[in-house]
Structures are given as structure tokens and as C-alpha cells.
Amino acid sequence: VTPKIMLSNPVSLVSNEMNTLAKNIMALIGSGHPTLNRVTSYYFEAEGKKVRPLLVLLLSRALAAIPLNQRDHVKVDSEDVPEDPVYSKPPHMLLFEQPVRNFSPLHVLHGIKPLNPLTKGPEPLPQATFDQERGILPKQRRLAEIVEMIHTASLLHDDVIDHSDTRRGRPSGNIAFTNKMAVLGGDFLLGRATVSISRLRNPEVVELMSNSIANLVEGEFMQLKNTAVDGDPTTIQFGKKELPPLSGKLDNKVHEYHVPVKYEANITHDQMIETAFEYYLHKSYLKTAALISKSSRAAAILSGARENVIDQCYEFGKNLGICFQLVDDMLDFTVAGKDLGKPAGADLKLGIATAPVLYAWKEDPSLGPLIRRNFSQPGDVERAAGAVAKYDSVSKTRSLAQDYRDKALSNLRAALPESDARSALEFLTNSILTRRK
Numbered sequence: 258v259t260p261k262i263m264l265s266n267p268v269s270l271v272s273n274e275m276n277t278l279a280k281n282i283m284a285l286i287g288s289g290h291p292t293l294n295r296v297t298s299y300y301f302e303a304e305g306k307k308v309r310p311l312l313v314l315l316l317s318r319a320l321a322a323i324p325l326n327q328r329d330h331v332k333v334d335s336e337d338v339p340e341d342p343v344y345s346k347p348p349h350m351l352l353f354e355q356p357v358r359n360f361s362p363l364h365v366l367h368g369i370k371p372l373n374p375l376t377k378g379p380e381p382l383p384q385a386t387f388d389q390e391r392g393i394l395p396k397q398r399r400l401a402e403i404v405e406m407i408h409t410a411s412l413l414h415d416d417v418i419d420h421s422d423t424r425r426g427r428p429s430g431n432i433a434f435t436n437k438m439a440v441l442g443g444d445f446l447l448g449r450a451t452v453s454i455s456r457l458r459n460p461e462v463v464e465l466m467s468n469s470i471a472n473l474v475e476g477e478f479m480q481l482k483n484t485a486v487d488g489d490p491t492t493i494q495f496g497k498k499e500l501p502p503l504s505g506k507l508d509n510k511v512h513e514y515h516v517p518v519k520y521e522a523n524i525t526h527d528q529m530i531e532t533a534f535e536y537y538l539h540k541s542y543l544k545t546a547a548l549i550s551k552s553s554r555a556a557a558i559l560s561g562a563r564e565n566v567i568d569q570c571y572e573f574g575k576n577l578g579i580c581f582q583l584v585d586d587m588l589d590f591t592v593a594g595k596d597l598g599k600p601a602g603a604d605l606k607l608g609i610a611t612a613p614v615l616y617a618w619k620e621d622p623s624l625g626p627l628i629r630r631n632f633s634q635p636g637d638v639e640r641a642a643g644a645v646a647k648y649d650s651v652s653k654t655r656s657l658a659q660d661y662r663d664k665a666l667s668n669l670r671a672a673l674p675e676s677d678a679r680s681a682l683e684f685l686t687n688s689i690l691t692r693r694k
């Protein structure tokens with residue numbers, strides 16, 4: 258019997274790793290520029306949900322419960338993470354004693370002394386150690402850090418794109434630092450995440466995680482250009498533009514998610530709705546689920562798990578990620594901004610039609626023109642919100658999210674033996690539907 262305390266707090270199983278996550282990330286993102294450091298560390302200072310690293314860590318622990326003789330033991334990657342040469346060599350960058358606001362090269366000329374790089378460099382990279390008892394491998398722990406870095410980079414960019422003013426209950430990066438610095442900060446985080454990915458020294462994992470970054474951008478782009486409802490008569494073959502696998506090992510059918518969405522002129526209303534849902538769900542996969550599913554797959558690969566387990570872990574992440582985004586889109590209609598810690602009711606104002614609106618559109622075809630013009634005319638946002646309420650579209654969205662949750666739960670049970678970590682993952686999967694932020 259799993260103790261209740263564990264069930265009610267899945268974090269407790271990986272609390273060591275979760276507690277050191279932000280500190281370890283800080284060691285990976287140090288630059289020679291104090292202002293850049295402030296921008297890149299900004300979102301890590303505030304308390305985020307950290308769902309993605311939590312999933313990677315719990316999944317890694319649950320995978321460790323698979324007996325070694327049921328894994329491809331030569332593939333169990335218990336090697337330490339190689340040290341990053343950026344930190345192991347004397348830093349060649351200027352390092353300043355005090356954080357400098359609005360830094361310019363003139364500071365150098367006007368008496369702000371660089372530290373002696375040989376006596377006081379950045380902190381050495383903490384060496385990952387294999388926690389025998391917890392079974393989390395060093396590279397899996399690093400993977401959790403990488404996932405949070407990629408996610409945070411995307412948030413810095415997202416808040417610029419969405420003109421957001423708050424995140425995690427305080428001014429968003431674009432407001433605190435300007436758009437330019439927020440964009441560059443995100444780019445820097447991505448660059449460093451890429452260094453860390455390559456240092457995992459696993460080509461399959463490198464390909465997965467690199468694709469997850471490309472997926473984030475493509476998902477965001479799909480949202481920007483809502484082709485499926487724009488009346489643009491083109492056929493989009495999603496997922497076909499990714500690079501072919503480098504080795505025969507990767508099965509595109511499994512690690513990619515192909516949804517050919519076809520828009521044709523003169524289709525029926527029901528076909529239009531179906532197309533719009535396909536587009537929306539594929540966008541949600543790319544924008545949210547791809548990072549979760551690909552890091553879940555990567556965690557399984559590093560554990561030396563067999564192919565069917567790796568596939569189930571991938572499916573778990575995909576279903577959970579789509580469930581997560583459906584709930585996110587639902588909360589945008591139901592929860593106040595002060596509770597979310599970020600603007601509420603934002604999607605309609607940004608012109609984005611999410612699941613609740615698509616369900617309302619199904620019942621009321623006259624919403625089509627509003628959706629196509631991105632709710633840009635006076636009264637559009639209010640009319641769409643009214644239709645969402647009238648047709649009970651939030652409940653319909655919740656029920657769709659429940660379907661994905663159920664699939665994620667069966668993936669877990671198919672992939673993993675019973676363990677406290679698997680129970681914690683089940684608990685976490687269930688709690689996605691009851692979250693309020």
C-alpha cells in the first residue's frame with residue numbers, strides 16, 4: 258500500500274532533485290554579462306509549477322523499477338554528465354563584482370573593475386551523481402533541467418508575442434526588461450540548453466530534444482496563422498518537414514505525430530469543425546505536448562528500457578500534454594487573472610480560438626466570421642464568450658481533457674511496473690484536471 262502522504266505529494270519522491278533544480282540550472286546559464294544573467298535567471302527566481310521536470314524525474318524513478326534483466330542493460334546510461342568546457346576552462350569573459358544595471362561597455366572604462374577571472378570565475382558545474390536509492394540517472398536529472406530551460410525560454414518569447422504583462426505573479430520578462438532583452442534572454446537559454454543536450458552524448462536524445470524546440474516554434478506559428486479556419490484553401494502536411502532520422506533507430510511513426518489537415522473550399526459545417534479541431538489538437542501537441550512527450554521518451558531511452566516501454570512513455574507524454582493544454586485553455590475562461598498569476602481571458606483578446614470556442618462554433622455556425630477575423634471587431638470577444646457559456650463549452654472541453662487523461666493513465670500502466678513513483682505519476686496525471694493555475 259502506498260502511504261497516503263506520498264500520494265498527496267508526488268514531489269516528495271523527487272524532492273532532492275526538485276530542490277536543487279533551479280540552482281543547477283543557474284550553473285548552466287551563467288554568462289559574462291550581468292544584465293543578461295538577470296534576464297535569464299528571472300523566471301527561475303519565481304515559483305513556477307515545474308511540471309515538466311517533475312514528470313521527467315518521476316518517470317525516471319518509475320523506469321528504474323523495471324528490473325535490469327527486462328532492460329537493454331548495455332544501454333542503461335549511468336555515466337556522469339560530462340563537464341561543460343565553458344566552465345572548466347578559465348573564463349575568458351569579463352566578470353563584474355556587482356550586477357550592473359543598464360550595462361554598457363563604458364562601465365569598463367569608468368572604473369567598474371572586472372574580477373580576476375583566474376581567482377573568481379563562475380561556480381563550477383555541479384557534478385551529477387547517481388542516486389542509487391532513487392534510481393535517477395545523472396543524465397535523466399540533467400534532462401529535467403534542460404526541459405525546464407527550454408520551457409522557460411519559450412515563456413520569455415511567448416510573453417513578448419502575447420504582449421503579456423504578468424507571469425508567476427510578477428511583471429513578465431518583457432515588462433521587467435524590454436522586448437529586446439526578453440527575446441535575447443530566451444535565445445541565450447535555448448543556446449545553453451542545446452549545449453547541455455549535446456552533452457548527454459546520446460544522438461537519439463539529441464534529435465528528440467532538438468525537434469521538441471522546432472515543434473514549439475511550429476506550434477506557436479500555427480496559432481499565429483490559424484490556417485484551418487482562415488479560409489486559406491491549402492493542404493498542410495504536418496510533421497512531414499522534420500529531418501529524416503539520422504540512423505535507422507528512430508521510427509518516425511512513433512516519435513512523430515502526423516495529422517494531415519486538409520482544407521477544401523465548400524466543405525460542410527461539420528467537416529469545417531472537424532478540420533478546425535484537428536488543427537487545434539495538432540497545434541496543442543506541437544506547442545505543449547511535444548516537449549513533454551519527447552522528454553518522456555528521452556528519459557526512457559536513457560534508462561535502457563525496451564522499445565515498447567519507450568513508445569508507451571512517449572504516448573503518455575503526448576496524451577498528458579494535450580490534456581494539460583486543454584485544461585489551460587479552459588482555465589483561461591474560468592479563472593481570474595489574480596489566481597492564474599498571468600492575464601485571464603487572454604486567448605479571445607489575442608484572437609485565438611481554443612477548444613471552448615470551437616465547441617460553441619459547432620452549435621452556432623454564425624461564430625465562423627468572428628473566428629476568421631480573430632475577434633477583432635467591437636463586441637466579438639463578448640459574443641464568443643457568451644456562446645461559450647450558452648453551449649456549455651467549458652464542460653465539453655473538460656470532458657475531452659478527461660479522455661486524454663484516461664489514455665495517459667493507461668499508457669502509464671502499460672509501460673511501468675507498480676511503484677511509488679508510478680502512483681505519484683498517476684496522481685499528477687489526475688490532478689491536471691483539478692488544477693486552478
Ligand code: FPP
Binds near residue numbers: 407414415473477
Ligand atoms: C505558452 O502558451 C507558450 C508555449 C507553450 C510555447 C511558446 C513557444 C514559442 C513562443 C516559440 C518560441 C520557442 C522557443 C523554444 C524559444 P500560452 O500563451 O497559451 O500560455 P500562457 O497563458 O502561459 O502565456
Ligand code: MG
Binds near residue numbers: 415416419421
Ligand atoms: Mg501567453
Ligand code: MG
Binds near residue numbers: 415418419
Ligand atoms: Mg501564447
